[in-house]
Structure formats: C-alpha cells, structure tokens
Amino acid sequence: MENQQKPAGEIDLALLFAKVGDFLKNVAFGFVRFLALIRKVPLDNRKLFVGFIAVGAVLGFSYSQFLKKKFYESTMILSSDYLNKRIVDSSIDNLNLLAHEETSKGLAKVLHVSDTLASKIKKFEAKPFVAEMELVQLEVLKEQLRSAQVNGKNQDVINQVIKRIEIENQHAFQFTVRTLSPTAIRPLQEALVNYFKNNEYIKKRIQINQENLVAKKGKIKGELLKLDSLKKVIYSNYKMMSEQSRQGSNNVILSDKAVTNPIEIYTQDIALYEQLLAIERAIFLQPDFEVIDGFTEFDEPASASRMKVIATTVLIAFALAYGIVALRQFDRYLSTVK
Numbered sequence: 001m002e003n004q005q006k007p008a009g010e011i012d013l014a015l016l017f018a019k020v021g022d023f024l025k026n027v028a029f030g031f032v033r034f035l036a037l038i039r040k041v042p043l044d045n046r047k048l049f050v051g052f053i054a055v056g057a058v059l060g061f062s063y064s065q066f067l068k069k070k071f072y073e074s075t076m077i078l079s080s081d082y083l084n085k086r087i088v089d090s091s092i093d094n095l096n097l098l099a100h101e102e103t104s105k106g107l108a109k110v111l112h113v114s115d116t117l118a119s120k121i122k123k124f125e126a127k128p129f130v131a132e133m134e135l136v137q138l139e140v141l142k143e144q145l146r147s148a149q150v151n152g153k154n155q156d157v158i159n160q161v162i163k164r165i166e167i168e169n170q171h172a173f174q175f176t177v178r179t180l181s182p183t184a185i186r187p188l189q190e191a192l193v194n195y196f197k198n199n200e201y202i203k204k205r206i207q208i209n210q211e212n213l214v215a216k217k218g219k220i221k222g223e224l225l226k227l228d229s230l231k232k233v234i235y236s237n238y239k240m241m242s243e244q245s246r247q248g249s250n251n252v253i254l255s256d257k258a259v260t261n262p263i264e265i266y267t268q269d270i271a272l273y274e275q276l277l278a279i280e281r282a283i284f285l286q287p288d289f290e291v292i293d294g295f296t297e298f299d300e301p302a303s304a305s306r307m308k309v310i311a312t313t314v315l316i317a318f319a320l321a322y323g324i325v326a327l328r329q330f331d332r333y334l335s336t337v338k
Helices: 013-044 046-067 085-099 105-111 115-119 132-147 152-167 182-197 200-243 262-285 306-336
Strands: 072-080 121-128 172-179 289-293
Touching (some): 085 105, 085 121, 105 115, 105 182, 172 182, 200 262
16 A cells, blocks of 8 residues: 655644653753762762862851951931932932041041941941832832833833832931941931931921921910910800899800800810820921931841851852862863864
8 A cells, every 4th residue: 555645734743742752851861960960070079079168168267257347237217307318328328438438537527426436337228118008009009000001102101100109209218237346336326317417408497397386386375375365254254144134044045146156266275275285296206307216236246157158158169169170071171172
C-alpha cells in the first residue's frame, strides 16, 4: 500500500508532544547537573574554599570588632501647620552636610548643642507621615484616576496628578536620627524641634497665631461678661413682671413688644463658652506645632550585629572561591584553543 501523505500544514501532535517532553527532560537533567557541579566544586577544591572561608570569617570579625562603629536610630513624629516637604528636605540636607564635615562645630552651633553631642550624630532622615486611613484614600484615588484613563495619551497627566498628591502639603513628618551613642538621642529631640521652631518663617507664624488666640480669648471673655450682666437684668425684669401680674400668678406673658429672646441669650452664652474652652486648649497644646511621638532611647544598636557581619563576609568569600575556580577552568579552556 502506498504511504498516505498528510495534508500540507497538518501537525503531528504525537511528534510535537515528544519534542516538548524531550525539552523538559533536558532542562531537568541540566538543572540536576548544575546542582551536582555546584556541590562538586567545593569538594574538589577543599583547601581553596576552606582558606577563603577562614579569611572571610577573620576579616568579618576584625571589621566588626575594630573598624565598624555601632550606631543607634530612633524616630520622632512632628506635626506642624507650617511645615511642608520642601522646607523639611532643605533643612535635613543642610544638617547632613554639617554632620559630614570634619569638625562638629557647625552642627553644634546650628542645633545649639555641645560639640561632644554633635560629634556623635551621623545622619538625619525625614519623610512625610501619613495615617493609615489617608494612605487607603490615596490608593483609592490613584486607582480611580487610572481607571478613568481612556487611552495612553493622558497617562502623563495622570502620573503628574498622582505625584503631586503624594508630595504636596503633608504637615506631619517622621524624623529619624542616627547616632554613635544611645544617650545622644534624647537631647536631640529638643534640639531638632527648636531648630524647626526657630526658623524665621515658622517662628513668625507661631507667634502671630498665639497672639491672635490670646486676643480672641480676651474678646470672648469680655462678651461673656456682658452676657452675664444681660442675663441678670433679664432675670430681674421677668421676675418683677411675674410679681406685678394682674392675675397674681407666677406666669409671664410675652407680647410682640418683647425685644429679647432669653433662650437665644443663654444659647449664645454656651456657644461662646465652648469657643473659649477650645481657644484655651489650643493655647496650651499648640497643635499648630506639636510633637506627636518623641525619640526613644534604645540599648540595642540598629547596625548589623557581629554574627551578621561575619556571615556576610563568609558568603562573599564563598562566592569569590567559586569565581576563582571558574576563572581557572576558563583559563584551561583557553589554553586548549589553538
């Protein structure tokens, strides 16, 4: 019988599956060979790997013991109606430039601390502090902007809007300080707060806000005194009217000629008193410039521990040993090429 020829373009599925199976087998076999090679190299080059591991452990121990300096970190949350990201970033950059100078006199002068304390400061960091609810609302808004995209032409506009939402007008910031001594963290809280508080831009606004609150407090107190006097007069008048009533009863009949509603006076008195309490609270707490959470002094350093440093150097030495073996094999291969 003559062999039946398959129509043009028809694919032999059995052959295709066989090819795919062979490819997967080769990949699996290659992976196993790679693992075997990784395991074999250290065994065949024991002296090299043991030597590199020993050198890495010694270097890691020496670095952590004699060269590496421990540092400590703590964070503070500061809220102010007058702070924004540009002011904070500029101020923190200036402080870090002073901290990296050879002498600590400049940083000590700016923060009004001792040279000894300033010399222990390594770095300042700051970032906007956003509450969890605000983060959720921001993500929802960003998703709504993305879903509103009809085509790729307005993607740049959406990205610009998202960027402005993320960086503009955040008035609460998380400050991080890194020092060489844990005892230097506590004094830095007052120094850092005063550094921003004494900024001319912020200082003037805090001062005028306090003066306005004090003036408003005095005004409301004066109005409350007047209302108290008016309440006494009204009470006396109504009491007299009840006594002079023709029926001889204690009932007071209000006619259209009454020019004052006593209920409104008492309501206004309570409203003004609530405003006075709110102003006194604002004067005492100063919510326009307030430390929400201060620095905490930790005994444990934030820097890597000795064991972590040694483990890192040992891993690096192990990788270098593999590299040297690979270079040797490559050199042998080149020597065979004519």
